[in-house]
Amino acid sequence: MARVGLRHLTVTIAGASALVGLTYLLDPFRNYQLATAAAYLCATAGLTLLIGLNGQVSLGHGALMATGAYTVALLPSGMLLLSVAAAVLVATLAGAVVGVAAARLRGPYLAGVTLAVTMVVPAVTTMADAVFHGDQGLSVAAPPAPLWVAPERWQAWQAIAAAAVTLFVLANLLRSRFGREWRAVRDDEVAAQLAGIPVARTQVLAFVVSAACAGLGGAMFAVLAQSVSPSTFSLTLSLYLLLAVVVGGLGSLAGAAWGALLLVLLPDAIHSVTDGLPLGPDLAQRLTGNLPLAVFGLTLVLVVLAVPGGLQGLLVRAVRRLR
Amino acid sequence: MRTILHRGLTLAAASVLVIAAAACGGGSSGTPGVTASTVVVGTHQPLTGPASPGYSKISVATKAYFDHVNAHGGVHGRKITYRVMDDGYNPANTQQVVRKLVLSDRVFAVLNGLGTPTHTGVLDFLKTNRVPDLFVASGSRSWNQPAKYPTTFGFNPDYTVEGKILATYIKGNLPNRKVCFFGQADDFGRDALAGVRQVLGAGTIATRQSYVPTNTDVAPQLSTLKAAGCQVVVSATVPGFTALAVATAARLGFRPQWVVSNVGGDKTTLAARLGAAGAPLLDGLVSAGYLPAVDEPANPWTVQFRKIAEEYAPDLEFDGNVIYGMSVGYLFVQALQAAGRDLTRTSIVDAVTANGFTGPGMVPLRFSAGDHSGYGGLRVNRVTGGKQAYVGPVYVTDDRSGPVREYTEAAPTPPANAIPVG
Numbered sequence: 084m085a086r087v088g089l090r091h092l093t094v095t096i097a098g099a100s101a102l103v104g105l106t107y108l109l110d111p112f113r114n115y116q117l118a119t120a121a122a123y124l125c126a127t128a129g130l131t132l133l134i135g136l137n138g139q140v141s142l143g144h145g146a147l148m149a150t151g152a153y154t155v156a157l158l159p160s161g162m163l164l165l166s167v168a169a170a171v172l173v174a175t176l177a178g179a180v181v182g183v184a185a186a187r188l189r190g191p192y193l194a195g196v197t198l199a200v201t202m203v204v205p206a207v208t209t210m211a212d213a214v215f216h217g218d219q220g221l222s223v224a225a226p227p228a229p230l231w232v233a234p235e236r237w238q239a240w241q242a243i244a245a246a247a248v249t250l251f252v253l254a255n256l257l258r259s260r261f262g263r264e265w266r267a268v269r270d271d272e273v274a275a276q277l278a279g280i281p282v283a284r285t286q287v288l289a290f291v292v293s294a295a296c297a298g299l300g301g302a303m304f305a306v307l308a309q310s311v312s313p314s315t316f317s318l319t320l321s322l323y324l325l326l327a328v329v330v331g332g333l334g335s336l337a338g339a340a341w342g343a344l345l346l347v348l349l350p351d352a353i354h355s356v357t358d359g360l361p362l363g364p365d366l367a368q369r370l371t372g373n374l375p376l377a378v379f380g381l382t383l384v385l386v387v388l389a390v391p392g393g394l395q396g397l398l399v400r401a402v403r404r405l406r
Numbered sequence: 407m408r409t410i411l412h413r414g415l416t417l418a419a420a421s422v423l424v425i426a427a428a429a430c431g432g433g434s435s436g437t438p439g440v441t442a443s444t445v446v447v448g449t450h451q452p453l454t455g456p457a458s459p460g461y462s463k464i465s466v467a468t469k470a471y472f473d474h475v476n477a478h479g480g481v482h483g484r485k486i487t488y489r490v491m492d493d494g495y496n497p498a499n500t501q502q503v504v505r506k507l508v509l510s511d512r513v514f515a516v517l518n519g520l521g522t523p524t525h526t527g528v529l530d531f532l533k534t535n536r537v538p539d540l541f542v543a544s545g546s547r548s549w550n551q552p553a554k555y556p557t558t559f560g561f562n563p564d565y566t567v568e569g570k571i572l573a574t575y576i577k578g579n580l581p582n583r584k585v586c587f588f589g590q591a592d593d594f595g596r597d598a599l600a601g602v603r604q605v606l607g608a609g610t611i612a613t614r615q616s617y618v619p620t621n622t623d624v625a626p627q628l629s630t631l632k633a634a635g636c637q638v639v640v641s642a643t644v645p646g647f648t649a650l651a652v653a654t655a656a657r658l659g660f661r662p663q664w665v666v667s668n669v670g671g672d673k674t675t676l677a678a679r680l681g682a683a684g685a686p687l688l689d690g691l692v693s694a695g696y697l698p699a700v701d702e703p704a705n706p707w708t709v710q711f712r713k714i715a716e717e718y719a720p721d722l723e724f725d726g727n728v729i730y731g732m733s734v735g736y737l738f739v740q741a742l743q744a745a746g747r748d749l750t751r752t753s754i755v756d757a758v759t760a761n762g763f764t765g766p767g768m769v770p771l772r773f774s775a776g777d778h779s780g781y782g783g784l785r786v787n788r789v790t791g792g793k794q795a796y797v798g799p800v801y802v803t804d805d806r807s808g809p810v811r812e813y814t815e816a817a818p819t820p821p822a823n824a825i826p827v828g
Binding site: 110111112113115205209212216217218219220222234235308309310312313314315317350351373 | 454496497498499501502505506509510522523526527530531534591592593616618619620621
């Protein structure tokens with residue numbers, strides 16, 4: 084076990100250092116995208132654990148990200164590490180509440196409840212207008228980057244650090260007793276119960292861990308954007324997260340990374356394509372807002388039909404064939 | 407061991423992908439977005455989403471105006487390229503698209519970024535990157551913070567100025583009515599309410615209700631206003647929600663006197679929203695403006711702008727949004743001319759600060775070293791028989807407790823081709 088942990092640590096540090104090195108090769112905008120992808124990765128890694136390894140679907144992870152983001156926005160700026168820790172804590176608590184309900188529900192009912200959680204976010208921010216400032220949201224005064232590093236590079240480092248911590252913790256959890264229990268419950272609840280695994284408790288725990296990751300991702304979103312508004316955490320975000328983990332490859336952390344990268348690059352790529360096409364202004368206008376959603380949906384259908392293992396599954400198969 | 411291999415492979419593949427993508431972006435020295443023959447400016451606009459009715463035409467009109475100027479040789483030999491990004495009136499998208507404009511497309515300046523909630527979120531980012539943030543399409547007072555945001559300048563009269571002027575009209579023309587307020591739940595609504603209260607007195611607003619742009623059900627708010635017996639409703643709403651409010655009220659059998667902010671009071675936009683059956687509901691609607699009107703066919707600015715629209719954007723229905731978009735383009739060309747041949751981010755900010763611009767606006771722009779707010783006044787208009795015509799005097803005032811004064815100086819006539827003389 085210790086050896087596995089050490090190996091994970093080595094891989095994490097190596098990966099994070101490689102990405103930090105990468106930030107020196109990228110222009111500011113690509114660094115910002117890298118930072119966004121890393122922030123997404125915190126959430127998608129947590130979600131892929133929940134769905135892929137524990138068999139619970141959540142359409143509420145956007146809302147859990149919102150709890151993290153708003154926590155950072157509402158706490159005094161200056162001690163970023165502390166407010167990020169608080170954000171994870173708040174999201175964990177929110178996750179525990181939702182998780183307890185979730186452990187009693189299955190399939191579409193579970194999806195329904197978590198969907199409701201997502202719908203509550205804009206309602207809460209509007210009702211408690213004095214605190215959350217409604218749709219306009221709050222600004223986040225993150226401490227500025229040190230003088231010797233470009234602001235976007237600094238943001239990328241912060242997000243990479245968050246993603247690295249998330250992946251390290253999750254990789255170890257997956258290899259531990261908890262990971263085995265999560266998988267056992269996913270595969271067969273009755274068999275798991277017979278083997279002495281407390282099913283409900285295992286499910287709640289998976290939800291809580293997943294929520295903590297979402298909270299961290301949300302906190303990083305707040306830091307990167309220097310502002311928080313409910314529209315960031317709309318139903319679309321929750322759906323995008325779900326799409327990302329399925330397209331990336333359900334149940335694998337590498338798949339979560341692919342998904343996170345896709346969430347950042349795909350809308351951008353689509354915009355470049357529509358930009359290059361000689362479309363009428365009217366059609367171009369209608370496309371810019373809606374095309375990414377359509378492409379994502381189509382990709383999801385194709386992936387589920389053709390490569391159920393997602394991008395990561397495809398990659399693994401390709402590597403095997405090469406050997 | 408195999409998982410590690412896979413993970414490493416994934417990482418490597420991802421890195422290659424990102425580097426490849428990065429290689430597409432180029433870098434250059436000097437002022438971003440400026441060459442000897444071009445200047446690239448960007449904007450974020452609600453081409454889709456809850457604020458798109460009406461507003462989606464603004465950037466098309468600005469672009470048409472720039473095409474017109476480019477066809478006449480550009481400014482100081484530079485053609486203007488206008489990059490329009492859709493943010494769907496969603497502050498989260500604005501974050502993304504403005505970063506793309508500044509960091510990836512390397513625009514020289516952000517021009518006329520639209521919306522109070524959307525643009526508020528990018529002020530800090532634009533400041534950090536020292537990007538000129540010119541003529542924001544909103545009347546929030548946030549744009550006027552020269553010490554905090556030295557490169558941000560407004561365009562619209564701020565909502566507090568407007569609130570004071572609309573309230574002055576109410577005081578003089580609709581006395582002894584029960585006045586209520588319906589506004590957007592952000593700085594737009596808050597600033598407008600502050601202005602109305604400034605003139606009518608804090609205790610005179612019987613009931614106030616608000617809406618969020620993401621929720622299109624306004625029936626509860628309008629039921630409350632109806633139940634309170636409101637006779638005049640001051641409405642700080644974007645066009646989509648003005649139309650929604652007017653239609654919902656009519657369905658509830660509630661017919662107050664509507665007094666609407668200029669950003670949500672363009673008759674052509676509202677009539678298109680309401681359809682043929684609903685358009686008569688607009689009769690009597692009071693709003694305000696500070697630019698030439700569509701229903702002033704003899705106004706030389708209207709004539710010129712209509713001509714440009716017909717030539718460069720023939721599919722665009724000519725309305726207040728088109729005049730607005732062209733006026734923004736006109737002012738930006740003036741600023742470019744004033745900034746001189748050697749265009750830098752500093753020189754354009756200095757040129758805007760120096761002010762002295764006159765154009766289609768009926769009142770002066772307030773730009774100075776200590777003031778970054780746009781137009782300082784408005785004229786009330788009223789819909790009568792399907793025409794939206796100005797009534798009464800032009801007013802100017804400030805965003806504090808200063809008096810509402812009449813402004814009598816006439817607007818200048820447009821230069822030839824409606825291109826400012828540099």
